[in-house]
Amino acid sequence: MWTYIIGPVVSLFPERWRKALSFGGHIHWAHAVALSGFVELVVGLAGLLKWYSVSMTTWVNRGLEVAMNGKAAPGITDVEIGGMAWFLWVSHPLTWVIGYFCVEGAIRMCGAAFSDNLLGTLPLFVVDKAARLFSGESKMAQEAPSAAASFIGAVSEKILEARVPASADEISVRKDGSEEILEIRASRKKVDWDPPRVVRIEDNYYRLEDCGKCAGQRPFLYTLRRLSAGVMGRKVLVYEPEGRMATKR
Numbered sequence: 001m002w003t004y005i006i007g008p009v010v011s012l013f014p015e016r017w018r019k020a021l022s023f024g025g026h027i028h029w030a031h032a033v034a035l036s037g038f039v040e041l042v043v044g045l046a047g048l049l050k051w052y053s054v055s056m057t058t059w060v061n062r063g064l065e066v067a068m069n070g071k072a073a074p075g076i077t078d079v080e081i082g083g084m085a086w087f088l089w090v091s092h093p094l095t096w097v098i099g100y101f102c103v104e105g106a107i108r109m110c111g112a113a114f115s116d117n118l119l120g121t122l123p124l125f126v127v128d129k130a131a132r133l134f135s136g137e138s139k140m141a142q143e144a145p146s147a148a149a150s151f152i153g154a155v156s157e158k159i160l161e162a163r164v165p166a167s168a169d170e171i172s173v174r175k176d177g178s179e180e181i182l183e184i185r186a187s188r189k190k191v192d193w194d195p196p197r198v199v200r201i202e203d204n205y206y207r208l209e210d211c212g213k214c215a216g217q218r219p220f221l222y223t224l225r226r227l228s229a230g231v232m233g234r235k236v237l238v239y240e241p242e243g244r245m246a247t248k249r
Contacts, residue, residue: 007032037109044102185218
């Protein structure tokens with residue numbers, strides 16, 4: 001009963017919806033989808049034939065009426081009126097919609113019968129994707145908050161720079177055990193200074209450990225750890241501040 005009565009209807013659902021059904025384990029999905037696709041194909045073909053009959057009759061009768069009233073071009077024939085009616089039927093959106101469901105039914109039926117490809121109907125699949133997009137489950141929805149956060153962060157940095165005058169960097173050195181830690185406070189954000197980039201200062205190399213914000217006239221704080229050795233390369237940042245304010249502690 002589940003497979004052949006309820007199954008063909010719920011098999012139209014996307015796979016994610018089917019898995020959420022409590023009675024899904026009682027349905028043989030391959031049979032249900034194949035039957036659903038067959039019914040969709042048959043109903044679509046019946047609807048297409050009915051629509052063809054109604055529309056062709058209507059448009060041919062209208063064409064003949066126009067011709068008999070002398071409102072059409074002289075010398076128009078029944079074949080030309082029938083051809084125009086057929087063209088209107090082929091180009092009508094309803095014809096394409098019904099034709100799509102005929103094709104979809106055939107694909108769903110063959111997919112379930114011969115390749116175990118259990119497809120639902122496309123309109124519900126689109127609804128599911130849209131729901132996942134706006135509920136935050138899709139990749140795009142997951143990336144949207146981070147993009148917004150990046151934009152807000154960039155705006156806040158520009159506001160910080162506008163509030164303080166440009167000034168020389170303040171550099172301080174401290175010891176962390178046997179390692180040397182360098183802190184640089186700057187009044188302007190440094191381009192491409194993203195951890196864990198390597199920075200060359202004179203003949204010494206440092207690894208950028210962290211970057212953040214602090215209070216004062218130099219709101220951008222960069223923390224670097226000195227490396228025992230380094231190799232100059234294209235990805236190494238070169239730091240050559242002019243008129244820097246240096247302190248040690």
